[in-house]
Amino acid sequence: MSELYRRFGGGLGTLFLALVGVWLAGMVLAPNVMMIDYALRPNLPPSQLGGPEDVYSLDNILYLANEGVHRAIFFKTVWASALVAFITFLVCYPMAFWLAQHATVNQTAVVLLALTIPFWINEVLRTLAWYILLAFRGPLNAFLLSLGIIDEPVRWYGDGGVLAGMTYAYILFMLFPIYNAIESLDKSQIEAARDLGASTWRIHWRVVIPHAKAGIATGCVFTFMLAAGSYVAPALLGAPGSRWFTEIIYNWFFEGGDWNRGAAYALVLLVLCLAVVLVTLRIARVSLTEVAK
């Protein structure tokens, strides 16, 4: 704090502090406090607001606990988000390793550009592209039919479609942290392991992955949170059988008209995500500040 004043002087220093304060209060604290406030109060018509029935309770949260379908969708969302993180990791790790340890400067530039270009387009449009690709009479089915791999078109929409769309959408969030982590690994460590007779599998398990642990944990945490909070991919690529918890929250807000229950559902999702993130970081022995880097 004194460092800030010393460097920028009284006026500018105070301005910076005020801006940070406004940011924290207005963008972080206020929305969350309001969400908690909404979540703990019953959904009442305007005339009864502030009346005798407008008291704090856990009713909205208990509703989720007792509603079998919603509860199942909630856990499925958590589980599927973890699966998305895992699949994204499987896709990204070999690529990140190759980019960080083997690719030439030119190869790296081309690959990173190719991976970044799709992200110049809006997420909805990107997902829409998958919607077209995976359509019942779409290009993927036509291609597989022409190769004779399948005899009749497959319905891709549903769990498979959601997984594919999300993995695609979050690749960069996994790739860059792992790439950065592996890039800092001294090549001679890999050579030393190989020289001592280690197989490729053992080199990765004992040398590369432990070194890249912070990057892997960061990528998984990012991907998990993005997947759990995703709305577009499940809405477009999902089927009635693969509903996402975010869709339920959306429905409470905009179709059910019950903002309080929607806020309660969102709160539960937030708390759960937070728990998963903290547990993951604890398991990987990575601190939150390392992730922020």
Added chain:
Amino acid sequence: MSHSVELDHVGVTFGTTRAVDDVSFTVEGGEFFSILGPSGCGKTTLLRVIAGFLNPTEGRILIGGQDMTPLGPNQRPTAMIFQSLALFPLMPVWENIAFGLEARGVSKAERRKKADELLKLIALEGYGDRMPGELSGGQRQRVAIARALAVEPQVLLLDEPLSALDLKLRQHMRAELRALQKRTGVTFIYITHDQSEALAMSDRVAVMSAGVVQQVGAPRELYDNPATPFVATFVGETNALSCTVKGIDNGIATVETAHGTLTGRAGDGLTGGVAAKLYVRPEALKPKGGANRLAATIERIDFEGAFALAHGVAEDGTPLVASIASTELASAPAIGEKSGFGFESTNAVVLPDV
């Protein structure tokens, strides 16, 4: 007896760069063999070829008489000690040492036992559960050696492993490496750009320059009988005097220089009439006496401890350096004195210019 290593016309080309050019020599089993050369001479490339990290563009590598060229580094009976040591920072010391055994499927109890044995060998008993980051430079050095020895290699390849250590520790580790090599009998191939390191430790040395092996021989042989001008100037200090060969008689060449007619031993390939250089070591130049005399003025005397270097300038401006033992410094010529240096013919060598 450990395996020998034979390089058979090995060449390595990177794009348009010729890193190693037609190198052939044999390292005997159980020998301490050094490859000495300035940075960029191709010595590390050569070591990586022997280890199997790099395929030679042409030629073969034989270890213990068997062709290793198509085999990867994990299939060769070699172990390498990297310049950066490349210890695994996230594994405790004992797991580092036992990593090669782990890769060979040895049980954990056995690995721990072997690691403890090796820790005793390198005088680091009880350090097994520390992390590499908690050790000093010299201790890490020894752990790297133990890790390489754990897989019981026939040949140990060392890529300038002492270069990061300070002078005292380096001298200590030199002696330790030498003793370890004698005790284990493993063939050592040691890369260095430090000529005193190579001369002090090795049974034999190969001197490399620009991808070519200039000379292979015992340290004494390289120093006394350099085969090429590069070896003469790179290994140890020397004074080089341009000359023309007038005649060779019984191995002694008579040459014409700006300092008059001088004599020295004729080197390989020297013929009459060619342009050549006469090389004479600083310690062979004496202030008094000698069959050959060079007139010079003493410019300064640098005291180095055991000896002093007297820098003189010949009449034509050629700088000359003579080494004078500290015990004889009292009778040495004074600065500014128009004195001179003398040397015996047998202490100088004449090599044709290339």
